Amino acid sequence: MSDTVSNAANRTTASRFETGTTLTHASANAALAAGLARIAGGATGVDCAPLAQFDSSALAVLLAWQRAASARGASLDIINLPAGLASLAQAYGVDTLLSARH
Numbered sequence: 001m002s003d004t005v006s007n008a009a010n011r012t013t014a015s016r017f018e019t020g021t022t023l024t025h026a027s028a029n030a031a032l033a034a035g036l037a038r039i040a041g042g043a044t045g046v047d048c049a050p051l052a053q054f055d056s057s058a059l060a061v062l063l064a065w066q067r068a069a070s071a072r073g074a075s076l077d078i079i080n081l082p083a084g085l086a087s088l089a090q091a092y093g094v095d096t097l098l099s100a101r102h
Contacts, residue, residue, distance in 0.1 A: 016045035016077075021052045028057040035065045039076065044069065049080035059089055062098060 017038040023031050035046065046065060051058070062078060069076035078098055081089075089095040 015043050016047055016079075017043050018047045018049065019051045019058075021050050022054070023051055023058040023061060024053060024055045025057045028061050032061050032064055035061065036068050039065060039068045039072065039074075043076075044074050045077035045079060047079050048082060048085070051082055051085065054082070054085050054088075056088060056092065058085055059092060059094060059098075063094065066098070 017035065019035075020027065020031060035043075046062070066076045066078075081098070086095065086098075089098055
């Protein structure tokens with residue numbers, strides 16, 4: 001692999017952070033703060049693949065992260081959104097606000 005491709009892959013990985021396995025009301029404040037710090041540091045994507053337990057608080061956190069990225073003039077890519085969370089977003093009518101890729 002060329003250095004250019006390798007460096008581009010590293011930048012992509014470095015600009016993305018993962019959720020924890022749980023994002024519920026009990027963990028929302030800590031998750032919010034951690035994600036905001038990553039976004040302030042230049043992160044432009046969040047990978048939700050580890051997310052196994054969540055409630056509507058997860059939607060609030062994802063939307064807050066997107067607002068923070070937008071305030072920095074960037075977008076936040078949400079990838080691997082669990083189907084259950086995508087359904088919850090649809091039920092609440094906020095699915096179109098999430099720039100999620102499954």
